Amino acid sequence: MAYTKEPDQLSIKTNVDLLKERQTATFDVASLTQILDGGKAKTRRRKQLESLVLSDPTLNPLDRSVDRLELYDRSLRKAARVYELKVKHNWSPEDMKMVLRMLNDEHALGVHEVMFIPCIERLGTAAQRAKWLPRAHTLEIIGTYAQTELGHGTNLAGLETTATYEPSSGQFILNTPTLSAMKWWPGNLAKTANHALVLAQLWIAGKKFGMQAFMVQLRSLEDHTLLPGIETGDIGPKMGVPYTDNGYLILKNVRIPRDHMLAGFAKVSADGQFSKVGSDQVNYLTMVYVRAKIVDWAFNGVSEAVTIATRYSAARRQGSMKPGDPEVQIMDYMTQQYKLFPALAAAYALFFAKEQIMKEYVRVTKEIQEDSNFKSLPELHSQAACLKSFSSDSSSHLIEVCRRACGGHGYLISANLSTIGVDNVSVVTAEGENTVMFLQTARYLMKSFAKSTMGQPLPATVQYLSRDWSSYECPVRSERDCLNHNVISDIHLKRASYLVKRAADHLQRRLSAGDPQHVAWNRASIDLVTAAVGHAQAFVVCNFCTSLSQLDADTQILEVLSTLCSFYGLHLIIKHSGEFLEAGSISGNQLELIRRQEQALLAVIRPNAVALCDAFDYHDVTLNSALGGYDGNVYEELYGRAKQCVLNKTEVLPSYYKHIQPLQRRLKARL
Amino acid sequence: MAYTKEPDQLSIKTNVDLLKERQTATFDVASLTQILDGGKAKTRRRKQLESLVLSDPTLNPLDRSVDRLELYDRSLRKAARVYELKVKHNWSPEDMKMVLRMLNDEHALGVHEVMFIPCIERLGTAAQRAKWLPRAHTLEIIGTYAQTELGHGTNLAGLETTATYEPSSGQFILNTPTLSAMKWWPGNLAKTANHALVLAQLWIAGKKFGMQAFMVQLRSLEDHTLLPGIETGDIGPKMGVPYTDNGYLILKNVRIPRDHMLAGFAKVSADGQFSKVGSDQVNYLTMVYVRAKIVDWAFNGVSEAVTIATRYSAARRQGSMKPGDPEVQIMDYMTQQYKLFPALAAAYALFFAKEQIMKEYVRVTKEIQEDSNFKSLPELHSQAACLKSFSSDSSSHLIEVCRRACGGHGYLISANLSTIGVDNVSVVTAEGENTVMFLQTARYLMKSFAKSTMGQPLPATVQYLSRDWSSYECPVRSERDCLNHNVISDIHLKRASYLVKRAADHLQRRLSAGDPQHVAWNRASIDLVTAAVGHAQAFVVCNFCTSLSQLDADTQILEVLSTLCSFYGLHLIIKHSGEFLEAGSISGNQLELIRRQEQALLAVIRPNAVALCDAFDYHDVTLNSALGGYDGNVYEELYGRAKQCVLNKTEVLPSYYKHIQPLQRRLKARL
Numbered sequence A, B: 001m002a003y004t005k006e007p008d009q010l011s012i013k014t015n016v017d018l019l020k021e022r023q024t025a026t027f028d029v030a031s032l033t034q035i036l037d038g039g040k041a042k043t044r045r046r047k048q049l050e051s052l053v054l055s056d057p058t059l060n061p062l063d064r065s066v067d068r069l070e071l072y073d074r075s076l077r078k079a080a081r082v083y084e085l086k087v088k089h090n091w092s093p094e095d096m097k098m099v100l101r102m103l104n105d106e107h108a109l110g111v112h113e114v115m116f117i118p119c120i121e122r123l124g125t126a127a128q129r130a131k132w133l134p135r136a137h138t139l140e141i142i143g144t145y146a147q148t149e150l151g152h153g154t155n156l157a158g159l160e161t162t163a164t165y166e167p168s169s170g171q172f173i174l175n176t177p178t179l180s181a182m183k184w185w186p187g188n189l190a191k192t193a194n195h196a197l198v199l200a201q202l203w204i205a206g207k208k209f210g211m212q213a214f215m216v217q218l219r220s221l222e223d224h225t226l227l228p229g230i231e232t233g234d235i236g237p238k239m240g241v242p243y244t245d246n247g248y249l250i251l252k253n254v255r256i257p258r259d260h261m262l263a264g265f266a267k268v269s270a271d272g273q274f275s276k277v278g279s280d281q282v283n284y285l286t287m288v289y290v291r292a293k294i295v296d297w298a299f300n301g302v303s304e305a306v307t308i309a310t311r312y313s314a315a316r317r318q319g320s321m322k323p324g325d326p327e328v329q330i331m332d333y334m335t336q337q338y339k340l341f342p343a344l345a346a347a348y349a350l351f352f353a354k355e356q357i358m359k360e361y362v363r364v365t366k367e368i369q370e371d372s373n374f375k376s377l378p379e380l381h382s383q384a385a386c387l388k389s390f391s392s393d394s395s396s397h398l399i400e401v402c403r404r405a406c407g408g409h410g411y412l413i414s415a416n417l418s419t420i421g422v423d424n425v426s427v428v429t430a431e432g433e434n435t436v437m438f439l440q441t442a443r444y445l446m447k448s449f450a451k452s453t454m455g456q457p458l459p460a461t462v463q464y465l466s467r468d469w470s471s472y473e474c475p476v477r478s479e480r481d482c483l484n485h486n487v488i489s490d491i492h493l494k495r496a497s498y499l500v501k502r503a504a505d506h507l508q509r510r511l512s513a514g515d516p517q518h519v520a521w522n523r524a525s526i527d528l529v530t531a532a533v534g535h536a537q538a539f540v541v542c543n544f545c546t547s548l549s550q551l552d553a554d555t556q557i558l559e560v561l562s563t564l565c566s567f568y569g570l571h572l573i574i575k576h577s578g579e580f581l582e583a584g585s586i587s588g589n590q591l592e593l594i595r596r597q598e599q600a601l602l603a604v605i606r607p608n609a610v611a612l613c614d615a616f617d618y619h620d621v622t623l624n625s626a627l628g629g630y631d632g633n634v635y636e637e638l639y640g641r642a643k644q645c646v647l648n649k650t651e652v653l654p655s656y657y658k659h660i661q662p663l664q665r666r667l668k669a670r671l
C-alpha cells in the first residue's frame, strides 16, 4: 500500500505524545512495579517466565473469530503446552500463578487446575489424595467440578442428582432423575475431562444424608470414549470464556466403588453407616479462596483495561478545544479523565483489597489448621462474599467504561477491551451470584449490628458498627480537608454504619408489623444489599488508606498513590452522594467541597496516569490490544491486525456470486 | 436420552407458573399491544409479515459461533432474501421497518438501506436522485456511507481524505493522504458495497472548501473486483454486529466526474467555482432522524431483554424463603423485582420517548420543507442528541441487568441476552459518541439558560428553566403523594433546572477566575454532562406522564401504565438521590417516603409484569431465547439448543488425540 504522504508521520507523532506523558511522571515506575509484584525477585522471575511463555506462538491469545471446533482445538493445544512447560521447567505454584495471569487464564484446563485438584486436596482423605493427585498432575486424570445443575445453582440444597449406596455391592449408584437434574455448567466437562467430582445427594436405605462429592470416571483412559450410563456434551457458546468446554452430564445408573466418595469430612461404612469426620467448616475455606481469587481477577481486568484506554487516550488526538487550534489528546478532556481515572484508582484499590483478603485467608487457614480455631471464619466468609461481589461489579463496569472511552475503535475485538470485559463479567455470576453474596454479607452485618447494640465486641472489619456515631461531625471545612485519609475513611464508615442501621430498622419495622422473619428479610432485602455494598466500599476505601500507611515505598510513590486513594474515596462519595447526605456523614456544603476537590484531583493525577498504568507492567502480548501497546502506534496496529482478517484473504468473496449477483439479475429483469 | 423419572414433569410445572402470572394481569394484553403497534391494523399487518418472514429459515437469527467467512455468507444470503421479498411483495417503507425490527436488523445491507439511500435522497439533486436511486433500490448499486476515518470520527472537521477538483478534466481526484486518513468503519464497505458516498475535503486551486459527499464506484458492476486505485478490506471482528462488514478504504488518485459530488447544497462549476445552494441546515435532519431511530432501538433492546428475563424469572424456581418450604419463583425475591421492573418501566418510558421525538421530527421536517422555517431545529437537534445518549446508556445498562438477573444461564448465547446487549451497545458510540452528544445538549442548555435569565421566551422542552423555582416546595407528605405524576414531574424538573444552573455557575466561576471560554468549558464539562443527563431524564419522565394523560386507552391499561410511570420517576430519584437532595427538590424525609413508595410499587407491578412483557408481543423467533420463549419451557429449550452445538457432533473430538493423548504419554514416561 502506498500513501501520497509519508505513511508513518502520524505514528511518530503518536509515540511522542506517549513519551511526553511518561516524562511527566513524578515517580519511578520500576519501583512501583516491584511493589505490585511483591518484590524485586518476583518481578525478575515474572519477566523470565514472560520471555519463555509469551514468545511461544502456541500460547498466544486465541483468535476467537474461528469456529468453535477450531477454537476448542486451539485452547486444548494451549492447555497441553502449558502443562508440558510446567512439568518440563518444574514450575512452582507461584510460577504457575504468574503464567496463568500473563495468559489471562485463557486455556482449556482451568477447572481441572483451579477446582478439581484443590477439591481433592481439601475434601479427600490421605489415601484418596495419594491415589488421585499424582495422576491428576500428569493429566492421566483430567477432572471437572460438577456441582451446578440445569435447575439449581444458587440453591445447592436443591440439587437433584442422587448417589444411592448399595451395601450388597459396596457401590454408589448415581442417577440424573429429572431433566433439571442434569449437571450443567461444569468447565471441561463436555469434551476434555475424563473424571468428574460429582456433587450429589447421598441416599442410604431410603434416607437422605445431604450433598457429598463423588469421583466419577466419565471416559475411558484408553480412547476417551464415554463410559456406559454417561452422556456429556457442551452447553453451547457463551458470552465469553470460549476456551472452556462447559458441559452437561446425565448419569444413568452409574456405579462407583464406596471409596470414591470424598471422605475427608464424611464417611459411609461398608454396611451403610453414615458418619461425619472433623469439621466441614473447613470446606468454606475453598469458597473463600476462590472468591479472593476473583478480587484478584477483578484487579487484573480493570488494570488491563485502564492501561489500554489510558495509553490510547494519550495517543489519540481528536478535536480542538478552540476552533482553529491543533487537535488535543483526548485525555485533555475532563470528561475523558473522569472516565479513566476512577478506573485507575479502582485498580489500585482492588490491588490492596486482594492483597488484604489473601493475607486474611492465609492467616485464618493457619489458625484453623494449627489450632482448630474457627473463630475468624464467619468474618472472613462474609468479607470474601462482599469483596467478590463488589470487585466484580466494579471491574465489569469500569472495563466497559474504559472500552467506551476508546470511541469506535473500542468496539473492535482488536482493541481487546470487549474480550477482557466478556470474560471478566462471568465472575459476577459464577462462584456465587453477586446479589446472593451481598445478602450473605448482610446476614453477617445484621448479626454484628445486633451484637453491637448488646455491647458485644466485634471483629475488625465490622468494629465501626460499635462506634458511637451520634456525635460525629464531618470535619471538612475546605477543599484541602477532603484529601485527608482519616476524614475520608470516617465519612465512608459513618455512611456504612447508617446503611446497616437503616436495613436493620427496616427489618425491625417489618417484624413489628407482624411479618414472619423470612418475609421481613425479603421485604427489606433491597436495603440489605445496599448496606452490604456500602460496607464493602467502606472496607475497600479504608483498606486502601491503611495499606498506604503501612507501605514500604519511597515518598514519590506514596504521594502519587495517596492522591489516587483520596480520589477514589471522594469519587465514591460523589457517586453515591445521596446516601452520604442521608447518613449525615457529610452536609450539602461539604458535598460541594468534595466535588470540587474530586474534580481538581484529575489534574493532579493526569501527569502520572500513563506511568501508573505502565507500572502494572503488562506485556504487550498479554494486553493483546491494538490500542494499548506500550509504544502507542495505534493506527499501524489497527490496520495491521485488520489486514489479517480472514475476509481479506480474497478480493471478491464467493458469497457475492452466490447471493448478490443472481439477485441483481433477477431484480433487473423485473424492471 | 432417558431419565429415571418422567422427564417433562418439570416443564409442565414451569408452564403452570407462567400461566399463573398471566392470569393475574389486570388488563387486556392484546389492547396494549395494539397501542404499542400504533393501532389494530398495524398489529394485523405486523403479524402477517411475521408469519411470512419468520417462517423462512434463511431469515432466522444467525448462528454466530461459525467462522467469520461463513457468517458473512449467511448475513449476505439473509440480506438478499430480505430484498427479494421486499420487491416481490412490494413492501412499503413501514412494512420494511416492521420486518427489520422483527429481524433485529440482523442482515448485511443495513448501511445501504439506512444511510446510503437516505443520504442521496437528502443531499443529491433531482438529477442525481433519478440517476442513482432506482439502481440502488434494485441493488445494482450497493452503497456505503464512508465518513469516519482511522484518525477521525467525532471531529469531522479533521477528516483528511481529499477530493481535488481538476478543471482541465472536469474531474475530482480522491486521495487518502496519510495512514490515519483511510476510511474506517463504514458498514458494508469491505466486501459488499460497489459504491461509496465518500466524505472528503474539497480542494479547488489550492483552497479548501470543507467536507462534501462524493459518489465513488469501488467495484466493477460486472465481477465485483476492485477498481484501480481502490483498496478495501474488513476492519476485523467486533464486539457485536458481525453481520455488517465494516471496512477500510484507501483511495489513490481515484478520478470521478464532476457530477459525482452530491450537489443538493453545494456545487462546483466546470471551471472550478464553488457555491452553496439553499441551507445545509437541512442536513441536520438526517442526524436527528438516525438519533431518533436509536431511541427506538434502545426501546427494542430493553423490551426484548426484559421480556426474556421476566418470563425466566417466573419460570425459574430457586431457593426457598424459609428453610424447608418449597422453592419460590425467583421473581418473588424483592431484589429480583428491583432488577426487572426498572427495566420494564424504562422500556415503556423509552417507547413514549421515541414516539415523541419521531413526532417532533416529522413536525419540524414539515415546518422546514413547507415554510423554510428552521426555528425549531436547534431544539430538536439538542433533544435528539441527549435522548440518543440517554436511551442508549439506559438500554445498554438495563439489558445487562436483565442478563445478570438470569444467573448462569444468562451467560449462555442461547439466552440471547448477551447478543442483544453487544449489538445494542454499538449505538452508545456510533452516530455521535454519547459524551460528545451530552455536551452538545449542554451547549443548548447553557444558551437557553442565558436566555431565561434575560427573560427571553424558551421552547417547550427547556421552558422549565424559566420557571421561578425559588419558592418551590415539594408537596410530598405521604407515601401516596409520591404517586402523583405532576409531583414527580416537578421534582425532576426542579432537579434538572438546578443542575443546569450549577453547570452555568461553574462555567461562570471559571470565566471570572480568568479562564478563556474554551478552558472554562472543558473544566466545567463534567457538570455540563450531568446537567444534560438530568435534562434528558426530566424530559423522559415528564413525557411519560404527559403521554399517558393523552393516551386513548381503557382505564385498566391506563392504571397499570400510570403505576409503571410513577415507579420509573421515583426510581430515578432514588438512583440519583444526591442530586435531588442538593437541588432541594426533595428533603431527606421526603426521600425516605419516596423510597418506601418505590419499593411498595414493586408488589403492585408484580401481577402485571409478565403481561406487560407479553404486550410487546415479540415473536419467539425474534426473541431467539431459550429463557424467554412464550411457553416458558426453559430447561427443554436450553438442553435442545445445547445438543445442536457443533462440539457435540462427535463423542470424542480429534483434538484429544492431537493434543492430550501424546502429552499424557510423555508425562507418564517422565515419572
Ligand SMILES: Cc1cc2nc3c(=O)[nH]c(=O)nc-3n(C[C@H](O)[C@H](O)[C@H](O)COP(=O)(O)OP(=O)(O)OC[C@H]3O[C@@H](n4cnc5c(N)ncnc54)[C@H](O)[C@@H]3O)c2cc1C
Pocket (backbone or CB within 6 Å): A111, A145, A146, A147, A148, A152, A153, A154, A155, A184, A185, A186, A187, A241, A246, A426, A429, A430, A431, A432, A433, A435, A436, A439, B316, B318, B319, B330, B333, B335, B336, B404, B405, B406, B407, B408, B409, B411
Ligand atoms: C462462566 C461460568 C462458569 C461456571 N463454571 C461452573 C463449574 O465449573 N462448575 C459448576 O458446578 N458450576 C459452574 N457455574 C455455575 C455457577 O456456579 C452458577 O451459575 C452460579 O452459582 C449462579 O447460580 P444460578 O445460575 O443458579 O443463578 P440463579 O440463582 O438462578 O440466579 C438468577 C437470579 O435469581 C436471583 N436469586 C437466586 N436466589 C436468590 C436468593 N436466595 N435471594 C435473592 N435472589 C436470588 C439471583 O440474584 C439472580 O438475579 C458456572 C457459571 C458460569 C457463568
Ligand SMILES: Cc1cc2nc3c(=O)[nH]c(=O)nc-3n(C[C@H](O)[C@H](O)[C@H](O)COP(=O)(O)OP(=O)(O)OC[C@H]3O[C@@H](n4cnc5c(N)ncnc54)[C@H](O)[C@@H]3O)c2cc1C
Pocket (backbone or CB within 6 Å): A316, A318, A319, A330, A333, A335, A336, A404, A405, A406, A407, A408, A409, A411, B111, B145, B146, B147, B148, B152, B153, B154, B155, B184, B185, B186, B187, B241, B246, B426, B429, B430, B431, B432, B433, B435, B436, B439
Ligand atoms: C458499530 C459501528 C458502526 C459504525 N458505522 C459507521 C459507518 O457506517 N460509517 C461511518 O462513517 N462511521 C461509522 N462508525 C464510526 C462512528 O461514527 C464513530 O466511531 C463515532 O462517531 C465515534 O467517534 P470516534 O470513534 O472518533 O470516537 P472518539 O472521538 O475518538 O472518542 C474517544 C473518546 O474521546 C472523547 N471525546 C472525543 N471528542 C471529544 C470532545 N470534543 N469532548 C469531550 N470528549 C471527547 C469521547 O467522549 C470518547 O470517550 C461506526 C462505529 C461503530 C462502533
